[in-house]
Amino acid sequence: MPLHPERLAETFVRLCEIDSPSRREGRLAVFLKGLFAAEFNAEILEDDSAGATGSDTGNLVVRIGGRDGIRPPFFCNCHLDTVEPCAGVKVRRIGDTFTSTGPTVLGADDKAGIAMLIEMARCLKDESRLQVPLEFVFTTCEEIGLLGAKRFDFSLLRASSGYALDSAGIDLAVIAAPAANHFTALIQGLAAHAGLHPENGINAIQLASLAVAAIPLGRLDKDSTANIGLITGGKATNIIPEQVRIEGEVRSHSAKKLARYTAAIEDEFRLAIDRHGVLPREISGPGRRRAQLEFLVEEQFPAMALDQDDPVLQRLTRAAALLRRQLRFTVAGGGSDANIFSAQGLPTAILGTGMTDVHTTEESITLKAMVRTTELLLALARQDPA
Structure with a gap:
């Protein structure tokens, strides 16, 4: 079954209107725990990073088991926190475009990514194609120094590579960061x-x-x-x-x-x-x-650099080919959780989600962009990841 754009939009707005500034991501974590448990009977793990980061929650790992227990899963990563000002966000939608109604950021960084992962899982469940196990990693305190990722308990992960949804642009993957x-x-x-x-x-x-x-x-x-x-x-x-x-x-x-x-x-x-x-x-x-x-x-x-022949990029290229798309591979000037994961021996590419003007009150994103990236995620999950 195809994805549901309006369902994706509704999820995105709901997420944006849950306050989650750095170190106070607990409300969003509780919401996600409830959603994944109720809809997917997911295994939900929380590490003990809160004591080190000062957050009111640890990092979360959500495991949604597929029917295929042989092929290894890949993980997808988003961060839970948003930059200030982010208290009391109210979302305005005009046509296809989402912005904040007031003097706050929108929170598409990184709640657009979270909404896409939820829609991805729902689509796979709807069509009974949840073959490959999924692992979602939700980190805290990314915006104040990647603190959650730095304190993440990597023993909780079964996947050996993944994708971080945390960049501007569409149909692009960041393969190197300083x-x-x-x-x-x-x-x-x-x-x-x-x-x-x-x-x-x-x-x-x-x-x-x-x-x-x-x-x-x-x-x-x-x-x-x-x-x-x-x-x-x-x-x-x-x-x-x-x-x-x-x-x-x-x-x-x-x-x-x-x-x-x-x-x-x-x-x-x-x-x-x-x-x-x-x-x-x-x-x-x-x-x-x-x-x-x-x-x-x-x-x-640390720096992050992926080779073009790295399996994580080859899998991404195959997914784009299924959609008849040409991806742009680019080098970034900023750091993200992908730097930390890659340094731990877990190659992680950064996917563009289409968000614009992040870290400002002019932040925006379109539903078209979110749909397009979700389609790419579905193509990743529908193919043999080996």
């Missing part, structure tokens, strides 16, 4: 009265400004980007600022470039302090006469 480092530069200068004894101070904000001005930002090369997004420091205008905190990121598809660009940023901060962060000997001030730097680097997520 690794990212988050860096924090903490500069400790010297406080002094800005009017009485400014020569006794070392201005931490000024040192940070000199370093930031020297750091290349934006697109560094075809593989790499860098950004500084947060600067905080200072207490009052009449105090030489003693501390400043700078946070940024470096991304690259090349591990060597990622390390090199991250080290170069640290070098610029140290150079600014060496040149401008030392009090002259003749100034009588505090005992410490030099600014100090603490530079912290944290891996946000």
